[in-house]
Amino acid sequence: MSQPVLSQPYWIIGLMSGTSMDGIDAALLRTDGETIAGFGRALTLPYPEALRAQIRGCLGGQGPTAAVSRALTAAHADAVRALLGQAGMAPADIAWLGFHGQTLLHRPDARPRRSWQLGDGGLLARLTGIATVSDFRAADIAMGGQGAPLVPLYHAALARHAGLAAPLLVLNLGGVGNVTCIGARDDDLRAFDTGPGNALIDDWLRRHTGAAHDEGGALAATGMVDEAALAALMAHPYFAAPPPKSLDRDDFAAHAEAITAGLSPADGAATLTAFTAASVARGLAHLPERPLRCLVAGGGRHNATLMRLLPGYLNMPVEAAEQAGWHGDHLEAEAFAFLAARAVRGLPLSLPGTTGVRVPVTGGRLWRP
CATH class of the missing domain: 3.30.420.40 (ATPase, nucleotide binding domain)
Incomplete structure (x- = not known):
């Protein structure tokens, strides 16, 4: 996935919900996907206990996931709006969202090979009015990589x-x-x-x-x-x-x-x-x-x-x-802002030394509002 983009830094919001399932990290990063031009505000929005329980019920690909995916995506939209409010910024100030989603299953060595992140990039773009990059791992796995780690x-x-x-x-x-x-x-x-x-x-x-x-x-x-x-x-x-x-x-x-x-x-x-x-x-x-x-x-x-x-x-x-001088609580959220810029520019997200992919490979899927 790529489109013509000038090599200049943009403000991007990265979103990460890790395997601890404690909540959503959201962070602003100004970057061109190669260098870091500035760090912005960051926050953590804890999952409501009911949503955390629903996510737990989906781990391993168990149970119905469509409604949980919508709820999780809506929670990410809330995190974006909260971060913009804290930063005094508007959706128009943000070039892209980097939306990792919530991992339910990671089986890169199984047959079929799979890494499943819950969340709807298209819905998040519509809810926030900001173009969204999601599905960061699929291309790496398709090219023989583990799909992780991506940071x-x-x-x-x-x-x-x-x-x-x-x-x-x-x-x-x-x-x-x-x-x-x-x-x-x-x-x-x-x-x-x-x-x-x-x-x-x-x-x-x-x-x-x-x-x-x-x-x-x-x-x-x-x-x-x-x-x-x-x-x-x-x-x-x-x-x-x-x-x-x-x-x-x-x-x-x-x-x-x-x-x-x-x-x-x-x-x-x-x-x-x-x-x-x-x-x-x-x-x-x-x-x-x-x-x-x-x-x-x-x-x-x-x-x-x-x-x-x-x-x-x-x-x-x-x-x-x-x-x-790094932001240890929000480093992975910043990383998915960085990777969103790389994805839009068609730059590699992973290397043979990081995931075992056969050649450096880009990835991600771009959703417009």
């Missing part, structure tokens, strides 16, 4: 913008963990999903305490890591497989539930938190060079227990993305 090109642009030394590791901790290793050359990128991020911890808290997540890692901090359970968790074959590789939110759910059954709520939280850190560390073996430092984005960086564990497991300095 690495934005990580590289951020690193260039901030003048950060390479090699640099960027770790995103959403429901799933993923890393980008940025080398000295612009095209020297390696990326893959490392394993669980917050999803197993969140689900454990929901089952055992009723809380949506382990606020600040407080419950894990009171527990003890069960080393035998951790070793069993790390025996999963995913960790030995070389990249390219990516995960569905629930790929470890049955494995983890069987192994952690019988642990106390605190020990289970501690063990699953250590599992996330250990799986990131195991992924370093697949990188072509050892990074100098690790910057962490996503909701997992608010888990103080996890952030305390990571430097020891990774054996390198680990800092929140804010230490580089």
Whole structure:
């Protein structure tokens, strides 16, 4: 998908709802899809509990999805209007929306290969009056890629913008963990999903305490890591497989539930938190060079227990993305603004080193109001 567009920066709104399913991140970015010209306002609009429950009922492609898709898209339109209001901008000030949608199923190695994001790009364009780019993953999968992760090109642009030394590791901790290793050359990128991020911890808290997540890692901090359970968790074959590789939110759910059954709520939280850190560390073996430092984005960086564990497991300095001047809570939303500009210009969204796609490939689908 491409159309003639001058190579100049535009204000674009990126929209992301990650596998933690906590809500919608919306962020303004001024970009041409190659460089970053300016950062704008950003916000998070939590999902209403009823909508979150409806989305959960659709995970894995279960249940009727049409009505949930409309409700989810309407919630994204609300996020766009709220962001425009905060920024004092009008729809006419925005070139495009980058609309990721809510992932229900990610099976890039199945037959048929599939990655399904809930949401209607055409409806969002009509509701907001802003041209919308959606369906970012399909072209990559059709060309032999994993369809994920897609944020690495934005990580590289951020690193260039901030003048950060390479090699640099960027770790995103959403429901799933993923890393980008940025080398000295612009095209020297390696990326893959490392394993669980917050999803197993969140689900454990929901089952055992009723809380949506382990606020600040407080419950894990009171527990003890069960080393035998951790070793069993790390025996999963995913960790030995070389990249390219990516995960569905629930790929470890049955494995983890069987192994952690019988642990106390605190020990289970501690063990699953250590599992996330250990799986990131195991992924370093697949990188072509050892990074100098690790910057962490996503909701997992608010888990103080996890952030305390990571430097020891990774054996390198680990800092929140804010230490580089980045917006750690809204980095993925910014990324889909960046990718929307690239899609409209016909620039690659993924590379062989990031998703395993055969050649660099663009993607996305443009919807006009």
